[in-house]
Amino acid sequence: MKKMYLPARTVLWCTVCVFFLVACNSSKSKGPQFLITFSDSLSKDPLDGRLLLMIAQDTAKGEPRNQVGDSPGSAQIFGIDVDGWKAGEEKTIDGTVFGYPLKSLSELTAGDYYVQALLHKYETCKLKDGRVLKLPMDRGEGQNWRTAPGNLYSVPAKVTIGTDGNIAVTLTKANPAIAVPKDTKYIKHIRIQSKLLTEFWGRPMYLGAHVLLPEGFDEHPEAHYPLCINHGHFPSDFDGFSPEPPAADMDTSDYSDRFHIYGYKKIVAQEAHNFYKTWTSKNFPRMLIIEIQHANPYYDDSYAVNSANIGPYGDAITYELIPYIEKQFRGIGQGWARFLYGGSTGGWEALAAQIFYPDQYGGCFAACPDPIDFRAYTQVNIYKDKNAYYTEGPFRKVSKPGYRNYLGHITTTIADMNHLELVLGTKTRSGGQWDIWEAVYSPVGEDGYPKRIFDKMTGEIDTMVAQYWRNNYDLTYIMQRDWSALGPKLTGKINIYCGDMDNYYLNNAVYLAEDFLKKTKNFTEGGEVKYGDRAEHCWNGDPTLPNYLSRLHYNTMYVPKILKLIEKNAPKGADLKSWRY
Known part of the structure; x- marks a missing residue:
C-alpha cells in the first residue's frame, strides 16, 4: 500500500485537538458522590443489607425516610446492596446508582437539600432445602425498613449538592426495639x-x-x-x-x-x-x-x-x-x-x-x-400482555396506570411503583406490594430467590412464570x-x-x-x-x-x-x- 503523508500544518492542528480533548476529559465533572460510613459504636461486626440514601427538599413533612413513596411528592431515594460492610469503610452512591423518582444522581438540580442514609439489615438464612439467602427478617415491626429495630441511620442533615464534589454521611443511630402491647380486659x-x-x-x-x-x-x-x-x-x-x-x-x-x-x-x-x-x-x-x-x-x-x-x-x-x-x-x-x-x-x-x-x-x-x-393483575393481563408497564403499538407506547382517585386522575404508574421497589431492594426484597405478590406466587428462581414474573426494569413478562401463577394462585x-x-x-x-x-x-x-x-x-x-x-x-x-x-x-x-x-x-x-x- 502506498504511504500517505499529511502536511505539517495538519499534523500540528490534530495534535492541538488531541491535547484539548484530553484536557477537557480530565477536568470533566464526575458529578456529586455520597461517601457513607457507619460508626463502630453501632456494630463491631461486618453487616449485610440494603443501603439507602434519601434526599428531600425540606423536613416539614418529616425525615427524608418518611417522605419516600410512589406519589408525585416522594423524596428522592437511591439504594445499593452491601455485603460484609465494616465500620469506617466508605460506600459510594454516585451517578451510576439507580434511583427513584430521578434515575440518576446526575439528574438532580444543584441546590440545598436534606439528606439521610439508612441501612436495612439482612440476615443469612439457611433453609431446609439447602438455599442460603440474605434477607431482612421481621423484628416485630411488621417488615418496615423505616422502623425495623436495629436498622442503622443518619440524622437528617442539610447539605449543598452541586455538580461535583464528595459529601460524607455517617450512620450514627439505630432504631429501637418495638414495644410489646399489653393485655387488657378485652x-x-x-x-x-x-x-x-x-x-x-x-x-x-x-x-x-x-x-x-x-x-x-x-x-x-x-x-x-x-x-x-x-x-x-x-x-x-x-x-x-x-x-x-x-x-x-x-x-x-x-x-x-x-x-x-x-x-x-x-x-x-x-x-x-x-x-x-x-x-x-x-x-x-x-x-x-x-x-x-x-x-x-x-x-x-x-x-x-x-x-x-x-x-x-x-x-x-x-x-x-x-x-x-x-x-x-x-x-x-x-x-x-x-x-x-x-x-x-x-x-x-x-x-x-x-x-x-x-x-x-x-x-x-x-x-x-x-x-x-390474573387476567386483571391490576392493569395487566399476565397471560396475554408482553409487557407489564406499557401498552404498545407499532409507533408508540402508553404507560399503564398504577393509582387513580375516584375521578380517575392518575398519580403514579405501574413502572413507577416497581422502580421504587427496585431501589428499595433487589431479588424481591423491597418489602413492597408487587414484590410480595411475586414472592408468594412465583416458583423459586435459579439464584434461590423468587423468580421474576416480569423484568423489574423493563416490565417484560415471563410467560412460564405466568403459567405457574395461574395454576397455583389465580383464584x-x-x-x-x-x-x-x-x-x-x-x-x-x-x-x-x-x-x-x-x-x-x-x-x-x-x-x-x-x-x-x-x-x-x-x-x-x-x-x-x-x-x-x-x-x-x-x-x-x-x-x-x-x-x-x-x-x-x-x-x-x-x-x-x-x-x-x-x-x-x-x-x-x-x-x-x-x-x-
Missing part, C-alpha cells in the same frame, strides 16, 4: 412458634395474634364461641377498638389527601370507640375476633397460603395457630364456626383461605381484594378448574365487595370472577358480589356510608352477616346456645 396477645415454618426456614419462626374477647367472656365460662378471622396487614395491636373516646380537644387540623377532609385521625378514634360500644352492647353477637401477625422476610404478612418462597403459612395458620387460639379462648373449633373477612390484602386472603381450605371455614367476606384473577382459574369438587363446599360461602373506582383497579378482577360465579348454582344460593358507586379502595359493601367510614366498619358490617350464616348453615346438634347470652 384484648389478649399470643405468640407461638410454628413447627411447620420453623422446619421450612431452618430457624425458629413465630406466628402471633391479637384476640378480641366478647363481652361477658369471664362471666360465662361454659360458653364456646365462633371465631372471626379479620385478615389484613401487620397489626401492631388490635385495630379499631377503644374503650376510651377521643379527647374533646383532640387536634383536628390534620388533613387527609385521600378523603379530602380535615380531622380524620379524630374520626378514626371516634369510630374505634363506637365499635367498643357496639361490641359490648346487649344484642351484638358474642364471638371471638382475631387479627394475625404473620410478617416474614418479604412482607408484613404472608398472604395466608403455602408458598415455595415464603413457606407453608396457609397450613401453619389453619392447623397450628387457629386451633391454639380456639383452645386458649374457648372457640368452638369446627369449620362451620370459623369465618374469614378482610380488605385489600386481607380480602384476597379471606377468599384464598376459603378456597384452599373449604372445609375449615364457614364463609368469607372479601372486600376490595388484591387481584383474584378465578382455580375455582373454574376445580368447581366440580369445590362448588358444593362453597355454597353460600363467597361474598365479594369492591368499589367500582378502586384506586388500584382491583374491581376489574372482581368482574371476571363474578362472570364465572354467577353462572354456578352453588354461588347463587347465598353468595353475593356488590360494587360501590365511585367508591375507592377498602369499600366494604355498605352503600349507606361514605368510603372514609365504610373502611372502618369491617367488624360491625360482617359479624351480623356471620351470625345469619351460622343460623342458616350450622349442622344439626351444633352449639348455638352457650354463646348466645
Whole structure:
C-alpha cells in the first residue's frame, strides 16, 4: 500500500485537538458522590443489607425516610446492596446508582437539600432445602425498613449538592426495639412458634395474634364461641377498638389527601370507640375476633397460603395457630364456626383461605381484594400482555396506570411503583406490594430467590412464570378448574365487595370472577358480589356510608352477616346456645 503523508500544518492542528480533548476529559465533572460510613459504636461486626440514601427538599413533612413513596411528592431515594460492610469503610452512591423518582444522581438540580442514609439489615438464612439467602427478617415491626429495630441511620442533615464534589454521611443511630402491647380486659396477645415454618426456614419462626374477647367472656365460662378471622396487614395491636373516646380537644387540623377532609385521625378514634360500644352492647353477637401477625422476610404478612418462597403459612395458620387460639379462648373449633373477612390484602386472603381450605371455614367476606384473577393483575393481563408497564403499538407506547382517585386522575404508574421497589431492594426484597405478590406466587428462581414474573426494569413478562401463577394462585382459574369438587363446599360461602373506582383497579378482577360465579348454582344460593358507586379502595359493601367510614366498619358490617350464616348453615346438634347470652 502506498504511504500517505499529511502536511505539517495538519499534523500540528490534530495534535492541538488531541491535547484539548484530553484536557477537557480530565477536568470533566464526575458529578456529586455520597461517601457513607457507619460508626463502630453501632456494630463491631461486618453487616449485610440494603443501603439507602434519601434526599428531600425540606423536613416539614418529616425525615427524608418518611417522605419516600410512589406519589408525585416522594423524596428522592437511591439504594445499593452491601455485603460484609465494616465500620469506617466508605460506600459510594454516585451517578451510576439507580434511583427513584430521578434515575440518576446526575439528574438532580444543584441546590440545598436534606439528606439521610439508612441501612436495612439482612440476615443469612439457611433453609431446609439447602438455599442460603440474605434477607431482612421481621423484628416485630411488621417488615418496615423505616422502623425495623436495629436498622442503622443518619440524622437528617442539610447539605449543598452541586455538580461535583464528595459529601460524607455517617450512620450514627439505630432504631429501637418495638414495644410489646399489653393485655387488657378485652384484648389478649399470643405468640407461638410454628413447627411447620420453623422446619421450612431452618430457624425458629413465630406466628402471633391479637384476640378480641366478647363481652361477658369471664362471666360465662361454659360458653364456646365462633371465631372471626379479620385478615389484613401487620397489626401492631388490635385495630379499631377503644374503650376510651377521643379527647374533646383532640387536634383536628390534620388533613387527609385521600378523603379530602380535615380531622380524620379524630374520626378514626371516634369510630374505634363506637365499635367498643357496639361490641359490648346487649344484642351484638358474642364471638371471638382475631387479627394475625404473620410478617416474614418479604412482607408484613404472608398472604395466608403455602408458598415455595415464603413457606407453608396457609397450613401453619389453619392447623397450628387457629386451633391454639380456639383452645386458649374457648372457640368452638369446627369449620362451620370459623369465618374469614378482610380488605385489600386481607380480602384476597379471606377468599384464598376459603378456597384452599373449604372445609375449615364457614364463609368469607372479601372486600376490595388484591387481584383474584390474573387476567386483571391490576392493569395487566399476565397471560396475554408482553409487557407489564406499557401498552404498545407499532409507533408508540402508553404507560399503564398504577393509582387513580375516584375521578380517575392518575398519580403514579405501574413502572413507577416497581422502580421504587427496585431501589428499595433487589431479588424481591423491597418489602413492597408487587414484590410480595411475586414472592408468594412465583416458583423459586435459579439464584434461590423468587423468580421474576416480569423484568423489574423493563416490565417484560415471563410467560412460564405466568403459567405457574395461574395454576397455583389465580383464584378465578382455580375455582373454574376445580368447581366440580369445590362448588358444593362453597355454597353460600363467597361474598365479594369492591368499589367500582378502586384506586388500584382491583374491581376489574372482581368482574371476571363474578362472570364465572354467577353462572354456578352453588354461588347463587347465598353468595353475593356488590360494587360501590365511585367508591375507592377498602369499600366494604355498605352503600349507606361514605368510603372514609365504610373502611372502618369491617367488624360491625360482617359479624351480623356471620351470625345469619351460622343460623342458616350450622349442622344439626351444633352449639348455638352457650354463646348466645
